[in-house]
Amino acid sequence: MLSQVVxxxxxxxxxxxxxxxxxxxxxxxxxxxxxxxLKSLGKSAEVIVRGEIPPAYQNLxxxxxxxxxxxxxxxxDAIFVIECSDLDRPGIKGLEHEFTVxxxxxxxxxxxxxxxxxxxxxxxxxxxxxxxxxxxxxxxTREIAECVYMALVTDTGSFHFSNTxxxxxxxxxxxxxxxxKPADISEAVYSNYPWSRIELMRQVLDTVKRDxxxxxxxxxxxxxxxxxxxxxxxxxxxxxxxxxxxxxxxACVYMREIGENQYRVSLRSKGDINVAKVAERFxxxxxxxxxxxxxxxxxxxxxxxxxEAVREAVEYGEAVAAGDITVAPDVF
Amino acid sequence: MLSQVVxxxxxxxxxxxxxxxxxxxxxxxxxxxxxxxLKSLGKSAEVIVRGEIPPAYQNLxxxxxxxxxxxxxxxxDAIFVIECSDLDRPGIKGLEHEFTVxxxxxxxxxxxxxxxxxxxxxxxxxxxxxxxxxxxxxxxTREIAECVYMALVTDTGSFHFSNTxxxxxxxxxxxxxxxxKPADISEAVYSNYPWSRIELMRQVLDTVKRDxxxxxxxxxxxxxxxxxxxxxxxxxxxxxxxxxxxxxxxACVYMREIGENQYRVSLRSKGDINVAKVAERFxxxxxxxxxxxxxxxxxxxxxxxxxEAVREAVEYGEAVAAGDITVAPDVF
Numbered sequence: 001m002l003s004q005v006v007x008x009x010x011x012x013x014x015x016x017x018x019x020x021x022x023x024x025x026x027x028x029x030x031x032x033x034x035x036x037x038l039k040s041l042g043k044s045a046e047v048i049v050r051g052e053i054p055p056a057y058q059n060l061x062x063x064x065x066x067x068x069x070x071x072x073x074x075x076x077d078a079i080f081v082i083e084c085s086d087l088d089r090p091g092i093k094g095l096e097h098e099f100t101v102x103x104x105x106x107x108x109x110x111x112x113x114x115x116x117x118x119x120x121x122x123x124x125x126x127x128x129x130x131x132x133x134x135x136x137x138x139x140x141t142r143e144i145a146e147c148v149y150m151a152l153v154t155d156t157g158s159f160h161f162s163n164t165x166x167x168x169x170x171x172x173x174x175x176x177x178x179x180x181k182p183a184d185i186s187e188a189v190y191s192n193y194p195w196s197r198i199e200l201m202r203q204v205l206d207t208v209k210r211d212x213x214x215x216x217x218x219x220x221x222x223x224x225x226x227x228x229x230x231x232x233x234x235x236x237x238x239x240x241x242x243x244x245x246x247x248x249x250x251a252c253v254y255m256r257e258i259g260e261n262q263y264r265v266s267l268r269s270k271g272d273i274n275v276a277k278v279a280e281r282f283x284x285x286x287x288x289x290x291x292x293x294x295x296x297x298x299x300x301x302x303x304x305x306x307x308e309a310v311r312e313a314v315e316y317g318e319a320v321a322a323g324d325i326t327v328a329p330d331v332f
Numbered sequence: 333m334l335s336q337v338v339x340x341x342x343x344x345x346x347x348x349x350x351x352x353x354x355x356x357x358x359x360x361x362x363x364x365x366x367x368x369x370l371k372s373l374g375k376s377a378e379v380i381v382r383g384e385i386p387p388a389y390q391n392l393x394x395x396x397x398x399x400x401x402x403x404x405x406x407x408x409d410a411i412f413v414i415e416c417s418d419l420d421r422p423g424i425k426g427l428e429h430e431f432t433v434x435x436x437x438x439x440x441x442x443x444x445x446x447x448x449x450x451x452x453x454x455x456x457x458x459x460x461x462x463x464x465x466x467x468x469x470x471x472x473t474r475e476i477a478e479c480v481y482m483a484l485v486t487d488t489g490s491f492h493f494s495n496t497x498x499x500x501x502x503x504x505x506x507x508x509x510x511x512x513k514p515a516d517i518s519e520a521v522y523s524n525y526p527w528s529r530i531e532l533m534r535q536v537l538d539t540v541k542r543d544x545x546x547x548x549x550x551x552x553x554x555x556x557x558x559x560x561x562x563x564x565x566x567x568x569x570x571x572x573x574x575x576x577x578x579x580x581x582x583a584c585v586y587m588r589e590i591g592e593n594q595y596r597v598s599l600r601s602k603g604d605i606n607v608a609k610v611a612e613r614f615x616x617x618x619x620x621x622x623x624x625x626x627x628x629x630x631x632x633x634x635x636x637x638x639x640e641a642v643r644e645a646v647e648y649g650e651a652v653a654a655g656d657i658t659v660a661p662d663v664f
Contacts, residue, residue, distance in 0.1 A: 055579075158490045159504075160522075162515040166508040172491075173501035183494040190492075191602065195578045198540055198549070205534045210527065217530075246527045247387075270523065 002128075005101060005117050006136050009038065012077035015045040016098075019082040020089040022233075025154025025189065027083045028053055030103070030125040032062045033147035034080060037129065037138050048072075048079075050091035054234060056192045060150055061143040072098060078114075083125045087112045103128060123161075123168040126151025130171045142179035149180045154189060197236070199229035204239055210249065211307050215314050217243030218307060220299075221256040240266045250317070251275060251310045255295075255303060263302065267291045267310060273317035278309045334460075337433060337449050338468050341370065344409035347377040348430075351414040352421040354565075357486025357521065359415045360385055362435070362457040364394045365479035366412060369461065369470050380404075380411075382423035386566055388524045392482055393475040404430060410446075415457045419444045435460060455493075455500040458483025462503045474511035481512040486521060529568070531561035536571050542581065543639050547646050549575030550639060552631075553588040572598045582649070583607060583642045587627075587635060595634065599623045599642060605649035610641045 009015075015038050019027035031047045038045035047066045057063060071093035072079070078099040081087065085108065087095050102113030105128060107120035122128045126148040133140055152172055156164045159172070176182060200221070207220040219239060225231070240254040251269040258264050265282075267275035269289050276291040284293025295302050341347075347370050351359035363379045370377035379398045389395060403425035404411070410431040413419065417440065419427050434445030437460060439452035454460045458480040465472055484504055488496045491504070508514060532553070539552040551571060557563070572586040583601040590596050597614075599607035601621050608623040616625025627634050 158492060159514055160490060160518040162513070164508070164514040166505045169501050169505035169508055173498045173505060176496070176498040176501055181494070182491055182496040186492040187602065191577055192579045193577050195542065195546065195580060198575055198578050198581075201574070202537045202540055205537055208530055208534055214527065242533070243530055245523055245525050246530050247524045248527060249530075270519070 001117055002135055004115050013043055014077045015043055016076040016079040017047045018090040018092060020084050021050045021091040026124045026126055026151040028057045029147045029151035030129050031082045032060050033129045033144045035062055036143040037133050040138055056189045059188055060147050086110045123163040124151045124155035127168060127171055140178040145175040145178035145180045149175045149185050153185055196230040200225060200231040200235050208243055214248050215250045216307050216310050217249045218253045223257045240268045244268060250314045253306050253310055262296050265293050265295055272321050273314050275313060278313050333449055334467055336447050345375055346409045347375055348408040348411040349379045350422040350424060352416050353382045353423040358456045358458055358483040360389045361479045361483030362461050363414045364392050365461045365476045367394055368475040369465050372470055388521045391520055392479050418442045455495040456483045456487035459500060459503055472510045477507040477510035477512045481507045481517050485517055528562040532557060532563040532567050540575055546580050547582045548639050548642050549581045550585045555589045572600045576600060582646045585638050585642055594628050597625050597627055604653050605646050607645060610645050
């Protein structure tokens with residue numbers, strides 16, 4: 001709970017802060033924001049992350065001081081673990097012997113920490129860090145504000161997603177008052193790709209098609225496209241959403257070749273259409289409107305199977321929306 | 333001024349509200365929001381617009397009651413003219429004989445109204461309508477909130493652009509509190525295109541390239557692409573921004589064929605790079621980071637000229653950012 005976190009910050013002095021590997025904007029933004037907050041309270045604090053921080057977040061204040069470590073190598077009074085479903089996610093050895101503070105906004109959290117503060121009403125952990133700052137009587141400095149704003153923007157898809165609440169926007173307003181320039185944060189996130197992203201997008205978009213109902217779109221990415229475009233991890237962020245700009249397209253299947261007859265698949269959908277259920281049928285998982293899976297076999301055949309399964313989900317979702325179905329069959 | 337607007341609303345009863353033809357989200361959202369506000373105050377009010385409302389805004393509350401008229405055909409005590417640079421922009425005859433109230437957030441407004449309320453610190457006229465609602469003691473109903481939120485989202489590029497202030501986000505927060513679902517508004521704007529947009533994007537993106545410096549990207553759209561994709565107006569919204577996702581690309585030139593050897597050109601840039609100045613050199617105009625022009629001639633040749641001019645602007649912008657130039661030459 002928040003009150004426990006406030007108390008332990010007041011009673012301890014040396015803090016480590018970590019988040020999952022390949023951190024997203026909420027993971028790294030919240031970690032850095034918390035680090036600035038702790039320092040402003042006169043505490044010793046540092047962010048420790050396994051591996052590199054994605055380019056979009058490398059210009060956040062304090063990012064240059066993040067330490068890339070394999071196992072806990074210093075003496076901390078407590079380690080904050082930000083936005084992690086379990087203690088393995090940071091990929092840092094030795095965390096299990098530490099006093100850990102689990103801060104997360106996912107209701108599915110395993111409550112693995114010595115102390116756990118889970119608030120599933122928060123749009124992002126960043127929102128919780130802001131609340132912590134207020135609760136502890138800290139000042140929202142420009143550094144804290146920039147880090148926390150990054151967390152909010154990335155976890156709400158720039159205030160597009162349904163997790164955006166009036167509190168999210170109120171906090172965002174306060175952060176801008178504290179010195180954030182929204183355009184700078186947006187540019188760091190959305191205009192920070194290598195050119196290879198554009199080249200890869202050109203090639204992937206060239207494969208776009210719709211099924212015969214016009215409701216399910218699909219995209220393909222071959223290994224060769226990655227090679228010829230010189231693409232790096234993250235270059236294809238959001239490609240799966242492009243066909244959803246069409247009003248009649250209710251779901252999209254994006255297959256990426258990762259080896260011979262091996263594919264990673266992203267599924268996206270609108271509204272009531274549950275692609276998590278589709279992913280589960282194929283051994284994957286995810287959220288209602290964003291899910292993923294791995295699949296092996298003949299490309300055309302597997303694509304046909306996936307599109308068919310997604311189309312069933314679309315038809316079911318439409319029937320629910322129309323009030324034609326009120327009891328769910330097992331599969332959805 | 334705001335106080336004058338409050339007073340005239342209190343003293344008059346029958347209001348018309350209009351905005352420019354092909355209204356954007358701020359034009360139509362603010363008009364409808366104001367209409368709901370006036371009605372909630374017991375006044376007679378209606379929105380009159382020349383031509384059709386783009387699909388993205390047709391589901392706003394009250395949009396179905398907007399009247400498409402060619403000339404003023406009813407008796408109004410006053411007509412609000414929303415987000416128009418002059419009295420011709422609505423394309424409705426007879427406005428010049430009316431008592432008009434010019435509400436705009438562009439500092440360049442011609443002050444053409446009987447009463448003028450210009451607030452260039454507002455991110456959108458929507459923000460002004462919210463302020464008006466508060467000033468007049470109105471209640472922010474769900475209808476008002478949805479219309480005004482649409483105005484904010486579209487004029488700030490989903491709170492990305494540099495016009496986003498802490499007040500913008502504070503107002504957005506209040507609107508969500510009043511019942512707006514941000515995801516619904518976003519979907520109406522960004523997922524409401526015909527499939528032709530996707531097909532057109534595929535074809536246009538296939539022409540993407542960079543100049544030899546890697547800083548200026550370009551895109552082409554032929555008449556044939558429009559034809560084969562079945563594209564309609566607005567389908568290419570935002571294409572010009574796609575290459576700017578690459579961090580090294582600082583500007584983009586997007587040429588659209590509109591007749592034999594005739595092109596409409598959009599220019600976009602990042603940061604200090606002033607493409608308005610480039611557009612002006614070619615007889616066009618616009619803002620620092622978003623400008624446009626028309627040009628005739630051989631495609632390759634004109635594209636070369638434009639790219640060269642934009643590259644000069646890029647080099648100049650970089651020199652300014654680096655502090656190497658402090659006095660602007662005539663051209664920028």
